[in-house]
Amino acid sequence: MARFKVVLAYDGTNFAGFQRQPHQRTVEGVLTNVINKMAKHPNPAIIVYGSGRTDAGVHALGQVIHFDFPFKISEIGMLKGINSMLPLDMEVSQVIIVDDDFHARYDVSGKRYLYRFDLSEFINPFKRFYTGHWRFPVDINRIKQAIPSLVGEHDFSSFVASGSTAKTNVRTIYEATCYLDRKQNEVVLEFYGNGFLYNMVRIMAGVLIEIGSNRRDVNDIERLFKVKNRNQARLTAPASGLYLKRVYYEGDDPDHPTKLPVKQR
Amino acid sequence: MARFKVVLAYDGTNFAGFQRQPHQRTVEGVLTNVINKMAKHPNPAIIVYGSGRTDAGVHALGQVIHFDFPFKISEIGMLKGINSMLPLDMEVSQVIIVDDDFHARYDVSGKRYLYRFDLSEFINPFKRFYTGHWRFPVDINRIKQAIPSLVGEHDFSSFVASGSTAKTNVRTIYEATCYLDRKQNEVVLEFYGNGFLYNMVRIMAGVLIEIGSNRRDVNDIERLFKVKNRNQARLTAPASGLYLKRVYYEGDDPDHPTKLPVKQR
Structure with a gap:
């Protein structure tokens, strides 16, 4: 189990914002699906934590999220893996394995x-x-x-x-x-x-x-x-x-x- | 009756190309609707002639069309009139009243x-x-x-x-x-x-x-x-x-x- 910090860009046009909502396409929802799919749908599911919300239509050049991943995978492997599964309006630019106490939202300065x-x-x-x-x-x-x-x-x-x-x-x-x-x-x-x-x-x-x-x-x-x-x-x-x-x-x-x-x- | 030469830009993403087709959103189709609406739907309808087609997804910064308009209206009036009715992925940049024998397609050099x-x-x-x-x-x-x-x-x-x-x-x-x-x-x-x-x-x-x-x-x-x-x-x-x-x-x-x-x- 390792904690990943991921920096990503997205075109906000076709998202109902960052935060997960039922029956809506959201950044958090898409990321959660992709990362759980990469981990072969573990139980309990992997939770994605963002640095904060963005509203519908708002873009990101460098949003940050973190999550814990159950399998061994390199930073570059994670970057290529996520990008190969993300839709074209999202793109990961950086992946770093961080300490287990890093938190994408609580640690924002x-x-x-x-x-x-x-x-x-x-x-x-x-x-x-x-x-x-x-x-x-x-x-x-x-x-x-x-x-x-x-x-x-x-x-x-x-x-x-x-x-x-x-x-x-x-x-x-x-x-x-x-x-x-x-x-x-x-x-x-x-x-x-x-x-x-x-x-x-x-x-x-x-x-x-x-x-x-x-x-x-x-x-x-x-x-x-x-x-x-x-x-x-x-x-x-x-x-x-x-x-x-x-x-x-x-x-x-x-x-x-x-x-x-x-x-x- | 005057002939108008109109220069326009469009984002081709959400068009099935320039040429009119039934049940498809096309540049020619949208322009024909807007211009006939401005002229209060004359009979026969006003025909829009383009300089040539562009394919689905292809953009234009300076496409040219011409049409004959039955009411007296200035160039700037026509420009503001069309732009006020066009969807946001199209924009007219220039309107010129031209000779009656100008043709947007046949006269292309x-x-x-x-x-x-x-x-x-x-x-x-x-x-x-x-x-x-x-x-x-x-x-x-x-x-x-x-x-x-x-x-x-x-x-x-x-x-x-x-x-x-x-x-x-x-x-x-x-x-x-x-x-x-x-x-x-x-x-x-x-x-x-x-x-x-x-x-x-x-x-x-x-x-x-x-x-x-x-x-x-x-x-x-x-x-x-x-x-x-x-x-x-x-x-x-x-x-x-x-x-x-x-x-x-x-x-x-x-x-x-x-x-x-x-x-x-």
């Missing part, structure tokens, strides 16, 4: 998300599932001016969707950056923090794109932190533009070794 | 196609519908050495799929280029010619990628021209990697104003 807004006047047929769409003029310098306000430890109560079960809305963002990809005609936002609340990245993306289009003051984020009222943040940017880029564990990032107060245990 | 091969070891979840996949090492310099052999007037009998109804297999290629996109990990091929036979670009792409992977001699294209035998070309690269990039009409390209022997009339 940080996550990195990407958000892409396509700025075309009409929705680009090739991007409809892979970006959010914003058809109004954007001044990237306004977003660049505003985005540092998000960095640091804040109460994100204005940036959490109803339905969140988090005990506290305080989170720390280590990095928040943006750039205009002129070739792709996209605004790309990136957030790295110790944890993110339900819909938090999509709500931050909505606020920032409104700032870029002059629909909010450049200093509006500070006001939103103060009012602690989700209705003030208005938009939740569409799931299609959101990517879970990377999940960090202790030791993964030497820049933030001690900033781990909100372990999601 | 050239076409430009793009082919993308993704070189990842496993199929990239985000590219499965948008590239061909080639998992073997490729030496781009071998393709660069071979690709100029395609340029010029040749008998492409080795590069045409069975089922072609063309009277002659002679076509002229004006430009054939390739490059390695390191960031995307893709080989990108581009072909500009006066006309292309059934599956011709996909067969040329298959031959070139095999040359790149040392499975064919760099000079094999000249041999294929001589033998005039489609079986010798083996592979047809997948539809998912093929894009109709642009359709040219007389006057569109000052570099090739007189090279129009194979008008597809």
